[in-house]
Amino acid sequence: MPEIKSPPTSAKGILKSLGPGLILAASIVGSGELVATTRTGAEAGFTFLWLIILGCVIKVFTQIEICRHCITHGETTVTALNRIPKVGTFIAWFWFVTFLTGLGQLGGIVGGVGQAVAIFLPVMGEHSDKFWAAVVTLATVGMLLRGGFTFIEIFCTALVASFTFLTVGNLFALQTEPEWAMSWADLRSGLSFGIPDAAGAVITALAAFGIIGIGAAELVAYPYWCLEKGYGKWIGPRGGDAGWNDRARGWVRVLQWDAWGSMIIYTLSTIAFYLLGAAVLHRMGLVPAGAEMIATLAEIYGPVFGSAGKMILLVGAFAVLFSTFFVSNATKARLMTDALHVFKWRRVPDEESRKRSVRFFSVAFPILCFVIYTIFPKPVVLILLSGLMQALLLPMLGVAALYFRFRTIDPTLRPGRLWDLMLILSVVAFLVVGGFIGWTKGSEFLTLILS
Secondary structure, eight states: OOOOOOOOHHHHHHTOOOOHHHHHHHHHHHHHIIIIIIHHHHHHTTTTTTHHHHHHHHHHHHHHHHHHHHHTTTTTTHHHHSTTTHHHHHHHHHHHHHHHHHHHHHHHHHHHHHHHHHSSOSSGGGHHHHHHHHHHHHHHHHHHHHOOOHHHHHHHHHHHHHHHHHHHHHHHHHHTTTTOOOOHHHHHHHTOOOOOHHHHHHHHHHHHHHHHSSSSSHHHHHHHHHHHHHHHHOOSSSSSSTTTHHHHHHHHHHHHHHHHHHHHHHHHHHHHHHIIIIIIIHHOOOOOOOOGOOOOOOGGGHHGGGGGHHHHHHHHHHHHHHHHHHHHHHHHHHHHHHHHHTTSOOOOOOHHHHHHHHHHHHHHHHHHHHHHHHHSSOHHHHHHHHHHHHHHHHHHHHHHHHIIIIIIIIGGGGOHHHHHHHHHHHHHHHHHHHHHHHHHHHHHHHHHHOO
């Protein structure tokens, strides 16, 4: 018998029931915010602040719609995608290919963590980064085997809170420096829906729009954490009793609080990175790129922290990249377990079998990512391919969200017209930006393959 549980009705009770969004935020506040958002500010100044905010906010409607279906139907994301008539199987398989390419991207991330630690503690000469990458890999495996949802939730909350506090605090401290302080005119220009003259800044901003906030990988992953938290089982089976409608509405409300709450967290961090790039790097005429990327990014902490800026950035980069590596591996272990069952490669008949499978992949995937970093000759190609595949997957997930909204939703849970309008705008944004990134990055990827 499912563990049916009445939803909280007070704000305090709802806050105690949140959690999946914090895990999601730990994977979102990553290299996209650290690099792409800051670079956009460096190139465009304050002009594109409105686009950065829109990129974080507009995707949440699709996120909630997909998760609404999953927790009220008791289905995982891959199962739900696979059941969409005509196109569902294709979307599910396309997701799986995207999932595999993401392992290469994680190989680059664990290497980045190793490089950050190696700067502080160089050992073994030129292999220092690989040594520390191995240490990080083993630490990740141990932590994943040790903890379930609660441990992951607490650990991710600590990492996200520390780095967000550091970055936002740096932004406020910047206001005490007359040379770098932002004016109300700067902020008004950023919220005026303007577009800079530089074509490069427009391209960078559109690329950042596709990366920041909820990406394709997070859209698929989020319902798994909501189900593991308990939202689905607490609602109970559809039509099981007279109280199902009330419970479903209540837990969907908690889901909305969770999704919007995490959006506030990663949006604050994203805005901080953008404004720091605009206030410091743009005024200095610096753009993070190439071998000087870390040194250039460190300048955003320079006005407040002086020569310690580089160390601050490296510590922050470690927190960001390690949290992304940790959460992504935890997520992939659960996704792979589900994929084995959905694609009928291996039956997962009960909860104990699922837990054993998750533990196995919690060991296998981090090690595989480390191996990719150490032996694969073209990591840039893998990272680019992963970004390309996620850009192409976004519009498909948007279509899936529309299908769930207009074909599978329970009549008592239907949202209003304003929600439907924002959901459609969200999907249109996926189509436009996903198509743009797919076209530009696809050409770049083919060039790399042929070179």
